[in-house]
Each structure stands twice: as C-alpha cells, then as structure tokens.
Amino acid sequence: MTDPAKPAMGVLPIQSLKAMVARAEITAEIAVTEAQYQPASLDLRLGSVAYRVRASFLAGRSAGVGERLKDFAMHKMDLTDGAVLEKGCVYLVPLLEGLNLPDGVQAVANAKSSTGRLDLLTRTITDHGTEFDRIAPGYKGPLWAEICPRSFSVLVRQGMRLNQIRFRTGDTTLTDAAMTALHKAETLVDGPAHIDGGLGFSVDLEPRKDGIVGYRAKPHAGVIDLDRIGAYRVDDFWDLVRSDGNGIILDPGAFYILVSREAVHIPPDYAAEMAPYMALVGEFRVHYAGFFDPGFGHAQAGGQGSRGVLEVRCHEAPFLLEHGQRVGRLIYEHMTERPELLYGKDFASNYQGQGLKLSKHFNVD
Incomplete structure (x- = not known):
C-alpha cells in the first residue's frame, strides 16, 4: 500500500491537505476551518497584530523573521477589532498557520484572486527564507504575510484570508x-x-x-x-x-x-x-x-x-x-x-x- 504521508508526484488536493492538518504538518493557533480549504490549496489567515515596517525584507539564511523584525518595525497594530493598512506602506503580519513539513514536500504561496484585484501586494515569508512565496521542503516554523496596499487603503481584521498556499511533491510541471x-x-x-x-x-x-x-x-x-x-x-x-x-x-x-x-x-x-x-x-x-x-x-x-x-x-x-x-x-x-x-x-x-x-x-x- 502507498504510504499516505508520502504522496505521489504532483500538487496535493484538498483531501491530502486535511490529512496534513490531522498530522500537524500544517499547524494553527486557531483550528483550521472548512472555509479555508480549496480544491488544491489552503487559505491562510491573518493573526492578531500587524507591524508597520520601514521596508520589505527577507529573513535570509541566517535569521528568523522575528529577529529581523527588530531592525525594521516602526509600530505595532492590533487587528482584533480591525485596523487600516494605508496605501503605500508596508506591513508584516504573523499568520495563524505554521508548517511542519515532511522532507520532500514543498510549498508555494500566492495572493487570493480578490486580493490581487485590489492591487494589494501580499507575499509570504518564512524564517531563513531567501525568496518570497517559496517554502523549502521540510520547513518547520511560522508563516508571515508581508502586505503592501498599492492602490487602495484597506481595513483588515484577524482571521481574514488574503493569501493561500499550495503544496507539491516531486516534479509537478507538464512539459x-x-x-x-x-x-x-x-x-x-x-x-x-x-x-x-x-x-x-x-x-x-x-x-x-x-x-x-x-x-x-x-x-x-x-x-x-x-x-x-x-x-x-x-x-x-x-x-x-x-x-x-x-x-x-x-x-x-x-x-x-x-x-x-x-x-x-x-x-x-x-x-x-x-x-x-x-x-x-x-x-x-x-x-x-x-x-x-x-x-x-x-x-x-x-x-x-x-x-x-x-x-x-x-x-x-x-x-x-x-x-x-x-x-x-x-x-x-x-x-x-x-x-x-x-x-x-x-x-x-x-x-x-x-x-x-x-x-x-x-x-x-
């Protein structure tokens, strides 16, 4: 029989995502809801705070996001009852979800359709990450959303879903x-x-x-x-x-x-x-x-x-x-x-x- 923890090559579907949550390969401060599941991806939720930062950044191989945040944070905002992210500013928000990926499973994140259509630049970063929206196989740690409203200021709250994550194993791309x-x-x-x-x-x-x-x-x-x-x-x-x-x-x-x-x-x-x-x-x-x-x-x-x-x-x-x-x-x-x-x-x-x-x-x- 095929080991369910070692799926065949390809993008993982909704039933595999639910199994990953059950195995705590996808973790969450607040339990994952049915509304987050898509056919081939999982919506990610904003946490309770946002940090206004001086500039966009990646953690780099030698540091975690929290360590770098000390150098870039300007002020902290509570998202529990909602807060406005202003046009032209850059914010960093810890997500409610984290990862405990097995070896061989990698992930890629993207803004949701409605997010992109508002020109709301939203990218995912990780500890020791060197690329936006790309998460290496076996990654274990928190996820953060970098948000930069470019055309409109937006009101956001904890639990809102601005980006999504897709999991892959092996070579998935068609020739x-x-x-x-x-x-x-x-x-x-x-x-x-x-x-x-x-x-x-x-x-x-x-x-x-x-x-x-x-x-x-x-x-x-x-x-x-x-x-x-x-x-x-x-x-x-x-x-x-x-x-x-x-x-x-x-x-x-x-x-x-x-x-x-x-x-x-x-x-x-x-x-x-x-x-x-x-x-x-x-x-x-x-x-x-x-x-x-x-x-x-x-x-x-x-x-x-x-x-x-x-x-x-x-x-x-x-x-x-x-x-x-x-x-x-x-x-x-x-x-x-x-x-x-x-x-x-x-x-x-x-x-x-x-x-x-x-x-x-x-x-x-």
Missing part, C-alpha cells in the same frame, strides 16, 4: 509535449493553443457593447473594508478604460484590470499557475502570479471556459498595449490525485465563467 497532448484531449483553451514553456495567453482589448475594455484604479479613493462584499460603487474607486479597438496607452504607475482574450479550462486532474510571459514585458507587468484550481472553467465543474483576469501595472514610460498582444502564460501541473471537490461545482466560486470582472467587493449592477 510542452504533455500539454499539447492534454490540449488535444481536454481543450485547455478556446482557439489555437500557443504552448511554449506553458500555455500562452493574450490581452483582450476588443471593446464590449458599452466600449469598455478594462478598469483603472483611481489615485485618491477611500478605504475598502475587506469584509464588505458588493458594498462599494465602482465609480468611487475605478475609472472606466475604453478603446477604439487599436489598443490602449498604459500610464506609468497606474494599475489596471484587464482580461485575457482566451477562455481557459483546468481539467479536474490538473492545477495551474499564472505567470508573466517574462518578468518584464516591454514596460509593464502582468499579474504577480495566481492559482487556478482544478475544475476552473471546465465542463465537468459546470464551466464553459473562463477568461483570466489580468492585473496590470505600467512602469517608467507610457506603453502601448495592443489587442491580442501575448502577455502571460499558464503553467499546468499534475495533481497527485483528483480533488474530492472541484472549483465551480462544489464551492461557491465567485469567478467561474468570468469575463472582465472586478473583485467581489464592488457592486457592478
């Missing part, structure tokens, strides 16, 4: 040849599949009936309470972006919500991660990475293809972004086994079948 075969069998994307180091996707700047192709964050908007769903008017926080079909010019420092031209499908036995086509494509960056769960956009989970929302930030110079320009790629990974629950079918999923869509905090009616 281009394997992705080509999978596309023929499962139709990973509507239309031609551009497979080269992942499944390439492009930006859709074809205007809708109302002429809109995206949204641009307003520079001086108010505070967003992350617990309030559908509570905010779009035009209080976003300018509408229109196009004549020939593209748009991105302004330096501005943040945009756009959408991919392709509708993607994630089969139930696979997961995917969005990555930039290159770290920098021209003068802008698209999406700081994101998880796509098994079942996203897939027919077996009630989907008919779902387009990827693009979180776009322009850098130093104005840049012409044109319709159909290749901007990113999806990296597909094997699951160790099919998840017991699928995105869009067994979960109340905000973004199944999505097109151009803001985070769930905005009332778009």
